[in-house]
Amino acid sequence: MMTIVLEVLEGCGASALRECAAIGPATAVTPTEIQLKAEQVSAVAALRSVVAAYGAISTQTRRPRGLLETSVQQRTAQLWEQITHQRPRRTFTGLRLAAAGSDTEEMRRIADALSELTQLPVREDGDLLVRVRRTAAHDGWELLLRTTPRPLSTRLWRTVDYPGAVNATIAASVVDLLDVGADDAVLDMTCGSGTFLIEQSHRHAPRRAVGVDVDPQAIAACRAHQRAAKQRGRIEWICADVLTGPIEGTFTRILTNPPWGMLHGDHATNLALHRDLLVRAGQLAAPGARLGVLTQEIRRMRALLPEQPGGWRLVDEHRFFQKGHRPALFILTRDPHEASNGPQAV
Numbered sequence: 001m002m003t004i005v006l007e008v009l010e011g012c013g014a015s016a017l018r019e020c021a022a023i024g025p026a027t028a029v030t031p032t033e034i035q036l037k038a039e040q041v042s043a044v045a046a047l048r049s050v051v052a053a054y055g056a057i058s059t060q061t062r063r064p065r066g067l068l069e070t071s072v073q074q075r076t077a078q079l080w081e082q083i084t085h086q087r088p089r090r091t092f093t094g095l096r097l098a099a100a101g102s103d104t105e106e107m108r109r110i111a112d113a114l115s116e117l118t119q120l121p122v123r124e125d126g127d128l129l130v131r132v133r134r135t136a137a138h139d140g141w142e143l144l145l146r147t148t149p150r151p152l153s154t155r156l157w158r159t160v161d162y163p164g165a166v167n168a169t170i171a172a173s174v175v176d177l178l179d180v181g182a183d184d185a186v187l188d189m190t191c192g193s194g195t196f197l198i199e200q201s202h203r204h205a206p207r208r209a210v211g212v213d214v215d216p217q218a219i220a221a222c223r224a225h226q227r228a229a230k231q232r233g234r235i236e237w238i239c240a241d242v243l244t245g246p247i248e249g250t251f252t253r254i255l256t257n258p259p260w261g262m263l264h265g266d267h268a269t270n271l272a273l274h275r276d277l278l279v280r281a282g283q284l285a286a287p288g289a290r291l292g293v294l295t296q297e298i299r300r301m302r303a304l305l306p307e308q309p310g311g312w313r314l315v316d317e318h319r320f321f322q323k324g325h326r327p328a329l330f331i332l333t334r335d336p337h338e339a340s341n342g343p344q345a346v
């Protein structure tokens with residue numbers, strides 16, 4: 001068994017641990033790091049709520065140069081062989097060392113040794129990312145080799161750069177937290193470039209999946225992304241105002257990631273839209289449905305909830321952290337016996 005270090009965004013850890021359960025024993029070391037025991041590095045290639053994976057080699061020496069010892073270099077060579085023999089084959093063009101004091105003589109020797117072992121030049125833009133750091137227990141040093149040239153969070157299906165698109169590892173965690181099953185009918189009310197439904201299609205196809213957006217460019221991006229994702233299952237993409245447009249049927253899982261900032265509207269309009277979206281979601285909900293609202297307008301949402309717009313009650317508020325953004329996922333439910341409010345205008 002080898003140790004694999006997984007980097008996650010804060011808020012995605014619980015979903016990542018659930019994904020890891022199928023691979024091997026895993027522990028959250030910090031809110032942004034999981035350590036997993038696995039037979040092969042290739043086991044983590046399909047994880048969707050993880051930013052990046054690293055094969056780890058540790059040594060109990062006082063100085064980083066302990067990583068140059070023959071026994072450590074042999075273990076590093078075995079790890080490197082596993083990384084390069086994954087299917088599909090991974091090819092790297094350069095090696096980049098990320099470590100405190102990476103310009104010291106000692107770190108340069110480590111980089112040179114790794115360069116010789118991997119036959120890769122040391123370059124600032126190297127795609128074999130190598131990290132050198134103290135072990136968590138501070139009793140030695142650790143070498144981490146990223147298992148893929150690009151982070152796992154990079155999605156090949158994302159061919160269109162849509163403004164305001166949600167981070168894919170957060171989207172994967174949102175569909176996990178909303179617990180979308182094969183029998184669910186899922187609606188994304190403001191689908192943008194389709195991130196939620198495309199990520200869901202990588203888990204399993206629900207009974208019905210519908211994405212709605214008022215912007216024709218968003219729907220074009222969704223179609224391009226679905227083609228590139230090559231997953232099973234039909235997704236209905238509808239270009240319409242979700243508040244007034246004709247949307248047939250009811251849904252057991254509803255999602256919305258409303259506009260925020262100045263990207264797709266102005267601040268005041270976006271605030272009013274949150275209430276309207278909740279009321280509309282109530283009309284489109286099947287009995288016992290669950291609604292997930294991923295939003296940056298956290299105070300506004302909290303202030304809205306006591307009114308129970310659309311009949312929604314809060315089940316959980318889950319926080320994510322991504323660089324400067326701190327969106328929250330509000331998970332809401334309705335009384336299982338409550339009928340939808342009918343198709344009247346909002």
Ligand SMILES: C[S@@+](CC[C@H](N)C(=O)[O-])C[C@H]1O[C@@H](n2cnc3c(N)ncnc32)[C@H](O)[C@@H]1O
Nearest residue numbers: 164165166190192193195213214241242257259
């Ligand atoms: C933050 S973006 C969603 C991004 C999306 N989650 C993604 O990953 O690409 C918000 C979206 O809401 C859409 N929108 C705003 N008002 C709408 C309405 N009344 N009906 C449908 N879509 C709407 C915007 O066009 C925009 O694409």
